[in-house]
Structures are given as structure tokens and as C-alpha cells.
Amino acid sequence: MNRIRLLLGALSIPLAILPISAHADDGYALWLRTAASSVGQINIKRLGDTPTLRLAESELRRDISAVTPPIVIATTSAPGLQPLHLAAEDLGDEGYLIRNVTLDGQRVLLIAGNSDRGVLYGAFALIRHLAAGGKADALSLRSSPKVKLRVLNHWDNLDGSVERGYAGQSLWDWWTLPDFRDPRYTDYARANASIGINGTVLNNVNAKADSLTPAYIAKAAALAEVFRPWGIRVYLSVRFSAPIELGGLKTADPRDPAVAAWWKAKADEIYRAIPDFGGFLVKANSEGQPGPRDYGATHADGANMLAAAVRDHGGIVMWRAFVYAETDPEDRAKQAYTGFKPLDGKFADNVLVQVKNGAIDFQPREPFHPLFGAMPRTPLMIEFQITKEYLGFATHLAYLGPLFTETLDARTGQKSGETVADVVDGQAEHHKLSGMAGVANIGRDRDWSGSTFNQANWYAFGRLAWDPDLSAEAIARAWVAQTFGTDPQIVDTITAMMMGSREAVVDYTGAFGLAHLMATGHHYGPGPWVSELARPEWNPVYYHRADAAGIGFDRTVSGSNAVGQYAGPVAKAFAKPETTPESMLLWFHHVSWDRRMADGQTLWTNLVARYDRGVAYVEQMQRQWDSLRDRIDAERWQKTATYLAVQEREARWWRDASLAYWMSVNHRPLPSGVRPPEHDLAWYKAQQFPYAPGQAH
């Protein structure tokens, strides 16, 4: 860096002194970097003048070094564009086109959209295209988002902690808001806009009523003002009992007119402060949260009452289907479907039901949630978890693109060829509303997401929310190019590392459809032996049901019949072990340890091999990363190298602890040549991590 500083010193800087940094690259810039190729004055003409158009221009000036021909940015209604007959109706509100055109006799690259937001997305698309090594000549891009609401869910608490957050404190400094607008808020909005995210829920779904007080509305309004020109709307999670806690009412019954009036007045108050407020996200009657069921009312009653409060303002309600009752003995995997399927058609038209990708809780692998396709009269928003609660926190490298696309690409079995993506993007039933939510992995850590590779998951979520049909690999390649440069060895090597990384986590934490095997509370590390927690479905043994004879949760007709919640060919396939994909086998079936698998070996032999394969994959990633040492800046290289070493150690820990436990249950020897666990089972059971991050206070 010394040479840079020396040259800087020679410039006529208006400041007397310059800060210096010991850091090569601390990851703050995310995937938005400057091409260091030939640098010249970029020729940009902007038709029109709105804050968002100005941002589009400044982004292009900032991120593009040189481009021919000159660039023109404009909304399609700009005077002068009519002769081009752009036929841009299908771009909708947010789409863009990028095209070489002749304007006033000059050959230019036009970026246009029906709104200034569309132009901004187009600017970022061009930046992405060029950063990935693409050319501007003869370029023609045209894209509009398939999903309307592309929303981050921040599980951020008002005290600055982040539930399931592994990237430091909440990005929102509630204490200094609304006065101080940290420049990071702008950088956050910019990063989101660059990948098409257009909404953010600021606070935890386990919400405090205080977030609806005037003081906190003012704080949210300050953030909304920063985000607005970037096309990002603010939403709030609300606590259903707020009318009692803040309003002094005796009930929060959604059928009580006083309750509805309180929410209406509250919504009016919010919209006075935030005219483009997005709406409410609600976790009700789940894991201790209050809700309409407390009063014998339905989830639809609750959602519709809130929807009425925001309707006149153009707001919406996202109502979570992640509901399982404290007392219901039904298979937890079935409860959301059981509770919500009968409500199809009962929700107001500004309500979306937000459904997790799988029926349990963001496990490394889950079959798609049976509600997708089963509620045709209701827009279903899919909820992914970007933060890696169950996939290694910040330190494990696990690219979630394949997890996201595996669910999106799954056939629902409801209509011929219908995929989860078709349901989510609203195509299947021509819904006006559609949405994708991602539980954010963003905090105040300098690199935003706790590790460089976690940034890829934020990026992948945004890109897939825009277009659920993108491939995880194409997204990975683009992210690597934007993040580390276009050197083919870098792009090929890192993309290869990423693409198998999630499967490696599945392998070393428990393959073949095993799930929910983690330790209690913090969810860090293995705990397949845990059996003493108060509620049955809190215990890993509830999920794996291993005994001397076999392992797996029988969800067929002979068991919980969760399979019956799936439709047509899907239900049929899941009904028998023989037709269930091996990757889901133990999710749906209890089978013998000695069952013959596709490769002719026993399940036990296969399971052991998967643990070893998972560990080996991490070792391979270490070698791959080592090979890039001279091609990556030192700081980011070192941090990832360190984290890969942690992951390698912890993959072994998962493997060894799991094997020690399974052997204590099935009394089977390890296949010959397999390394035994390093410690005995008691040692693994004794590990305690009272200060693991991400726990709510």
C-alpha cells in the first residue's frame, strides 16, 4: 500500500492529513468494486432529474471505468425517446432495458425503465455485466423482476442484538436514530438495490411493541428516508398484542372494533411519518408470540384486520405460516399445513402468507413445504434463511444458492409441471402480489455478513428474488467475478468450491434427510442425543427416531402421514422408501440400518461415508483456497483460510460426535478402514457453548 500512499501524498487533497489503513481489503465494498482497467472520463447523459436517476448516474460513474459508446439513462417517458418505439410496457414498474440505439444521430448505450427505479436496476445490471467481463458493444439486456416483493427480514432487536445474527450488532443504531444517519445505511441500501432487493423489515419477527411507539416510528422513518431513493421500502414486524401493551386495551382480539381502530390509527400514524411504508410482518401464535388464536379467532381474522389498517395506504401484510402449537401432538412438519390450508381464500387481497422453504426450520436440507401449491387462492411468499443458523454461523463456507434453487425448482405435484417458483412468483395463479423473504445475515461487522462468503448468500438471495429461474452456479460465477475479479482461475476455483459447499454441510451434519440434530438453544454443533427438553419437538431424537433397528421419521400413512400433505406424483413418490430420493429418505421413512441403498451398501455404511465425504470436501476447499493465495488480497485470503480451518475442525467434530452417538444406538461397528471418533460420546455431550452468538437476550 506504500506506493499508493506516496502518490496520494502528491495530490492536492483538500484535507491536511489523510487516514491510512493497515488493511488490504476488509470486505466492506462487498461485490461493488471499481474496475482497475483503463480509466477515463465516462460519457453519461441523464435525461430527467430525480434522486434515483442521479444515483443511477453516480453509480455508473463510480463503478465503470470506460465504456463505448456513451451511455444515456432515462425513463421511457423521457422526451426524445419516443422515436425509438421501445415497447417497454412489459418492463412493468421495475424492469429495465439496455440497448445500443441511435439518439440524435449518435450511437449510444441506452439504459431505460418505466420508472427511475428501473433505470437504477439497469445501471447495476450494466455494472454487473461489465464487472463479469462482458462487453458493452452490441449489448442488449432486458429484464423485469418476476417477484414483486423482494424483502430482507432483519431479526434485529431494539437493544442491538440480532437473533441468529453472526455478523456483529444490529446495523441499526436505534439509540442514535433518528438524529444520526450512519453512512452505512446508505451503503446498505446501495448494496441491496444493486441486486434488486426492494424492501426490508427492520425488526425481529419476535417483535417488541415498543417498535410502534412514536420514538421508534421516527427512527424507522429516518431509515426509510435514506432507503427511498434506492427503491427500498421499510416494513415493520409487529407484536399482535400491541393494542394491549401500548394502547391500554383489554384485548387484542382482531374481531374487536376497538382493536381494529387502534391498529388503523397506528397505521395512519406510521404513514404520516413514512408515506411509502410497506406494511407489517407478523409472527403470531408461534413459539410464545401472541396472536388471534389466543381469542379463538383465526389467522385470517388477524391478518385481515391488520390488512384493513394499511389497505388505504397501499400497504400489505406478510403473515407467517411458521406456526406450531405448544400442545399439539401432531407431527410438527404437518402443523402449518393443517392450520393454514383451510384458510385458503379467506385472506384479504393485500395479505401474503409467508411460508418457510421447508416444513421444519431452515435445516441444511428439507423437502419443499407442502403448502406451496396447496393454497392457490392465497399469494404465498417464500421465506429463506440467509443467515446460517444451522449451516455453520459465520465461519463455515456454505453457499446457499443450491439450497434456494433446490426448493424453487421443486415440482409441487399440484399442477402439471408447476414448481415452487411458479407458486412464489404468482405465475401459477396470476396473483397480483408475490414475494420472497430472506432472513438477513447482515450486521455491523466490517464485512457486513461475518465472512466474505456469507456475502454471496445475500447476493444470491437478491438475484433469485428478482429471477427465481436463475441458476445457482451462474449467480456464483457472477458474484465471484464482482467480488474477486475475472481471473478465470479465481472464478473457476471459487465457483467450484461454492457449488458443493452446502452439500458438504448436509454430509457432515447428517445426510439422507436427517434434520434438527443440533445442540440446544444456540443451535451450534451436534446434539443428536438431546432428548430431555420439555416439548417433544424440541428434541433431536424426535426427528431422527434412531433405535437399534433403524433410523428416520415415518411420515407415511403408517406414521404421521405428512406425506399426505403433498400432492399427486410427489406424494406418491414420498410414500415409499423405494421411490423417495435418497437425499430425503430419513425425512419420510424409518428404515433399517441395514437397508440396501442405491450403491448396494447398507444405509449405515452410506451414512458413515457421507460424514467422511463432508469432511473431505472441506479439506478439498482448503487446498483450493490455498492455490489462490497469490491471487487474492491478503486480508480476505487469510480470514477465509482461517475460517476454513475452523470448518474443517468442526466438520470432524460433527462427524465424530454423530458417529459416536449412532454407534451407541445401533451397536454397529464402523465399516473397516473408517477412522473412529476422536473422543467418546460423553466427551461430545459435555461440550458447552454458553456464549455462542445469535442467541436472543
Place this chain on the structure above:
Amino acid sequence: MNRIRLLLGALSIPLAILPISAHADDGYALWLRTAASSVGQINIKRLGDTPTLRLAESELRRDISAVTPPIVIATTSAPGLQPLHLAAEDLGDEGYLIRNVTLDGQRVLLIAGNSDRGVLYGAFALIRHLAAGGKADALSLRSSPKVKLRVLNHWDNLDGSVERGYAGQSLWDWWTLPDFRDPRYTDYARANASIGINGTVLNNVNAKADSLTPAYIAKAAALAEVFRPWGIRVYLSVRFSAPIELGGLKTADPRDPAVAAWWKAKADEIYRAIPDFGGFLVKANSEGQPGPRDYGATHADGANMLAAAVRDHGGIVMWRAFVYAETDPEDRAKQAYTGFKPLDGKFADNVLVQVKNGAIDFQPREPFHPLFGAMPRTPLMIEFQITKEYLGFATHLAYLGPLFTETLDARTGQKSGETVADVVDGQAEHHKLSGMAGVANIGRDRDWSGSTFNQANWYAFGRLAWDPDLSAEAIARAWVAQTFGTDPQIVDTITAMMMGSREAVVDYTGAFGLAHLMATGHHYGPGPWVSELARPEWNPVYYHRADAAGIGFDRTVSGSNAVGQYAGPVAKAFAKPETTPESMLLWFHHVSWDRRMADGQTLWTNLVARYDRGVAYVEQMQRQWDSLRDRIDAERWQKTATYLAVQEREARWWRDASLAYWMSVNHRPLPSGVRPPEHDLAWYKAQQFPYAPGQAH
């Protein structure tokens, strides 16, 4: 920034892409910046090769642009220096000299010390000298620290929260330690070394036993390794009951041989991991912490048992005198003296007793603690609070230099002319050990301390720990020059703002020796009316004792006789209102609201005027800061401007709430022309801040 980036683009950078930053200056560089004057290759010769000497060289290369003559850095024992007859014995272990000498026939600027640490401190002294506009020609500096242990106390919890921290999460990412060594750890050590700090207590005095487990010892060892070449030792706060919690013993009685053996083994274990481990800090039998008094043993018994455990390794014990009993009805201001004075002479010679600057708790103004000078046979370490628990958290501008020096310069009354500084630096009694502790204001916020101006308090603490005789103003001027540049208008204006800023906080929170008037728990904002807390001394009314007739705590013989704990002329002065400095009047005396003050007006009139003066000072700081808008980089300017607006609003709040309360007690009208409080008292009482930062979980 655009021009800089364009030029950067033209350099041959080894990386394909460069990160960019939207930030002019985010404050990360603290006071360590590069002079942008004429830049050339600096000529440095290093005699000797240790990690610390290499750091001294790299710091000079990094921070100094050009200097004549060439620089030579060396320890005094380096071959070749003997002919100079440096007479450096009095520099001790850590001192340095900087002198123009002729070496091998060449005129050079020599930086020398008896140890490489001394050389490093010398390098930073030269950097400071030049950054403040000083010349290298004919330079002759010579300095050694007057205080041996210059230590930060981090009240950082293992879960990442920081008690009384207002700068984000703990800098220590315990979760990724010992694997990941964040580059910030190095930058932290560097910043500390640059101001002479040589020790850091990593964890909260309200300690968890877990910090002594092997896992956490390994984490502390990783930090110690990073800090070592910077001359910084690691210390740990310990929980006195750890032998029970970790060791399975039935008691933590310090007289029990098994307890002593447990601690000895634990110390041995720590020293195996951290050979230069500094020792233990202990908060015992205070605010719910366990301690030797639980077993009828004395604080000396406890301290000496721990001291024996670390003695052979060269370790020390810092034992806090901040003790007040749950049940003791004695004036809280007296209890530490009452408990510790009789123990003078009973502590082992590797124990220091750590005494807060005042007898209550880091209030905006307190008289010096009566223990200073009263325990001549015991090294007393002074404890300041750098973090502004009671002076406005991160948002208020309050330079603590004058608070620190006011205490250090105070005459103890014990020996002729003896000051608190003389006691602290060990001069008074020729103690081998001496120390100064500062409760750190450092967190993971990008600017380290929550605001630019809070950085000055960290800086001032370090400089005063090295030399308690420095003036607060000289330190402020040096800090401003290093932080904002040498432009005289900048230096003069900001120094002036800083120098009166702490008195302004005294004025708007409660002048004339009032104290402990803040709200409960978080200690944010006014709460002089609070009277219902369980323990008397938790309530502000305990401290101000205001009634219709008068106000103030009678600590004379007619009252608690805390005055009797002071010596000689000091006790005599404090014994009567007439001879007590007005700034301390209500700390020691209960007097009439109508008492005539020095200016001939009543106390009530004076008190009201002080509230107004405090508010006016903040308004003046706003105008002063506004005048520098074009001279300060935009980001740091804006953040401070925003915070000054917060401070102005909150100064009014303190004033108005306090006046509303005093008027409810004394039923006196405001002097004519004085603005009445904006709200009624009930409004102020109703303010709630459940998510204020800095509260322990």
C-alpha cells in the same frame, strides 16, 4: 474522492480490482495519520532486530513523510552507541531519548531506549512531535513513564456486550478467537502503544468464571500474542468464586489451602499459555460479586492468596476498593475508606489496591477519593472511567482531560504538597509498583469510541498515565493536531471547545457538587426524583437530600462525617461551607436554597444560572464547530455536528427536568427572565429508555 480513485486506477496494483469507499473519513485512523506534506523516502537505520524494533521502524516509515537528518533507532546497548555515553540509566525499562548525534561521522536523529519498547515509545513520540508541527532539527526529547502499569479495563462480557459501552459490541470476538486474529486487534495495540498504554484487562470486572476455562485462556493467549510486540500485557478479571464454579470446591475461602492450590494451578496454566501474563483484576464483595468477606476473611486475605498464585511468574493483583455493602447504613462515600484503610500494610508486595478517582462512582465531578494518601504502605492504583457512563454516553462532547487532572492535581492534605498524582505514581512512598487504570470506551464501532471526540479521552488517559503532570490543555492541543491537522484555527477552536466541555456537563446535569442524579439502570438522562429503589444509596434523593429548606449531603461532623476521612488542611477546608470550594459545596454540606454564594446571589439563583450556562456552552460549541465546516472532512464534521445537536437537546432536557423537580421541592419561582421548563415534572418522570446501550444482560 473521485480524483484519488482515478489516479489509483493508473497505478499498477497487484489486485485486479480495488475496493472503494463512500467515506471521506470514518475515524478509524484515530490520531495516527499520515502527514501529506512533502513526501520522500525516509532514511531510517535500525540497529538490532526484534519484532518491537521492526514495528518502531515501520511506524516511522508509515507516519513520517520526510525528516532530516536520517533517523537511527536502537536500544542503548546496541554496538556502536557506546561512544555516545548516553547516560540512559534513568530511562528505565520503557523510557526513550531522541537526540541529534553524530554516528559514524554522520549527523543523525537517534531514538534510543534501554529496551525495544522504549524505542517504540520514542518512535511514537517523534511522530507526535512532528504531527503537531514540531521540527526535527535540534530536537531533544527524553521521557520515561512515571506510572508503571498503564492499563485499560475493558468491561467486556463474553457474550460480546460491553457494560457501560457506547461504541458497539466488544472488540474481542470471543467466538472466532483464538483462530481468527482480526486485524483490528493489531490496530488496537498500535493505538495503545502510541500513547504509552502497556496493559489491558480483557474482561468485565463483573467477571464470569468461564473466562478461566482452557478455551478462554487460549483466546486470551491469542490476543496476548498479537499485543506482545507492542509492549502490551494481558490481564484478566477473575471471579472470586471460580474455585467453586470451575473447580468443584465447596468454598472459595482464601484461607483454605485447597482454594489457594486451585488458584496456583490455574495461574500456572495461564502462564503456560501466556508467559508474560500481567495478572488479575478483582472486584470482590461489591454489588453482588463474591469475595473473601463471604467467609469472614479480609480483602487482604483474598488479594494476597491470589498474589501468591502469580508471584513466581512476576504477576500482580489489582484489587478494587470500590466496595459498598448491601446492608451497611454508612454513607456510601465512606465505605471504601472504612474498609480498606485498616488494611494498609497488610497487602503482599505484588498487590495494588485500585481506587476510583472519587468515592462514589465516576460522577461528572467528585472530590478526590480520601484513600489517596491514607494508605502509604500500599500502592494505590487510580481508576478513571474513560467511557462516559455519566457524561452523555457517545453523543455528548465531554473532554475528560480536565476531570482527570483535577483529581491528579488535588492535594491530599496528608503530606506537605503531596498530590494524588504523587500517590498514584508511587513517588510519595517510593513504591516499586504504581498504576493507572481507565475503563475503556472502545468497541467495535468503526471509530472505536462511538464518536471522534471520545477518542480524545482514550488518548488523554494514555498520555496522563505516562505522565500525570501533563496539562489537559496541552494534551488536547496535541490530540487535535494529530487528529484534525495543525491549522491553527482548527487547533485553537477545537481545543477551546474541549477544555470547557466537561464543566458544561457538570453545569447542565447539576453543579456545586451535586451527584448521582441520573435515571435508574442505564444511567441515561435525569432522574433526581428517583426515591423508590430498594437500597437507599441507589436513589438520587439519597445524594441530594433536597427539601423545602435546602439541598446537599451533610458530610461534616454533624452529618456522616465523611469529611473526617480527609487529612489536614483538606479536611479543615471541607468542614465548613465557607471554606469548601463552591464546586464541591453540596457534596459536603446541606445548605439553604437562599444561601448567599460568592457572587452575592442565592444558591438557587446560582444553580439555575449554571444549568443555563451549561446549555449555552453547548450552543457555543455548535457555533464553533459550524465555523470549521470547510476545514474538516465531511463525514467526521457531520457526525459531530449531529451529536452536538443531540447534546444541545439533552442538555435542555437535563436542565428542564432538574429545574421542574427542584421547584417541586423548594416551591421557589425561577429568577426573573429565566425560561421555564418546557414540560411539567410528570412528563419528565414518564420518559423511559428500555433499550439504552451499555446495560449488562
